Amino acid sequence: xxxxxxxxxxxxxxxxxxxxxxxxxxxxxxxxxxxxxxxxxxxxxxxxxxxxxxxxxxxxxxxxxxxxxxxxxxxxxxxxxxxxxxxxxxxxxxxxxxxxxxxxxxxxxxxxx
Amino acid sequence: xxxxxxxxxxxxxxxxxxxxxxxxxxxxxxxxxxxxxxxxxxxxxxxxxxxxxxxxxxxxxxxxxxxxxxxxxxxxxxxxxxxxxxxxxxxxxxxxxxxxxxxxxxxxxxxxx
Numbered sequence: 016x017x018x019x020x021x022x023x024x025x026x027x028x029x030x031x032x033x034x035x036x037x038x039x040x041x042x043x044x045x046x047x048x049x050x051x052x053x054x055x056x057x058x059x060x061x062x063x064x065x066x067x068x069x070x071x072x073x074x075x076x077x078x079x080x081x082x083x084x085x086x087x088x089x090x091x092x093x094x095x096x097x098x099x100x101x102x103x104x105x106x107x108x109x110x111x112x113x114x115x116x117x118x119x120x121x122x123x124x125x126x127x128x
Numbered sequence: 129x130x131x132x133x134x135x136x137x138x139x140x141x142x143x144x145x146x147x148x149x150x151x152x153x154x155x156x157x158x159x160x161x162x163x164x165x166x167x168x169x170x171x172x173x174x175x176x177x178x179x180x181x182x183x184x185x186x187x188x189x190x191x192x193x194x195x196x197x198x199x200x201x202x203x204x205x206x207x208x209x210x211x212x213x214x215x216x217x218x219x220x221x222x223x224x225x226x227x228x229x230x231x232x233x234x235x236x237x238x239x240x241x
Contacts, residue, residue: 048227057218
């Protein structure tokens, strides 16, 4: 079965640079969630989209923005990167909001030097 | 505010031992409950979920969990662990219309062969 695809899988950036992470949900899933998992930490919810509209916002820094496109893929844009942004960024998708299981992608490991 | 508490940070067991990982949640409304597993270097995979109905839910790989509403608990159990169960286990609660997940801090399980 098709799973959530994230790209790139690994990304190395310097401080103050920008990064774009991409997420392709499972076909026919209309909801995308972004989570950040720091080293040894639990995943923290960043932001979600339902039918291309932002549906909820968590602990996402103002330096980050995201959107969901017409084909339901989503991109997380991160600017002015800081050392503390180094983490595993997971995307999850589901069909509908709140009532369906979220399926997680493999994550993008971002390292900021 | 919603929160999830996992009682054990690190559990070490020998193969064939029984496992129970505790999870308590705090949420004021109807909740959906999940257990995810994260094998070393891999993404979160769904073990099992509870939305409604029978409070004893069975998941993959021989895992089960029991929802006890009066105790706000959703403990994970397995009668006989294997070395391949070595992983980190996250309890999560989802609720509300947006459906984003709140994760516990995770329990690292190490199974000795």
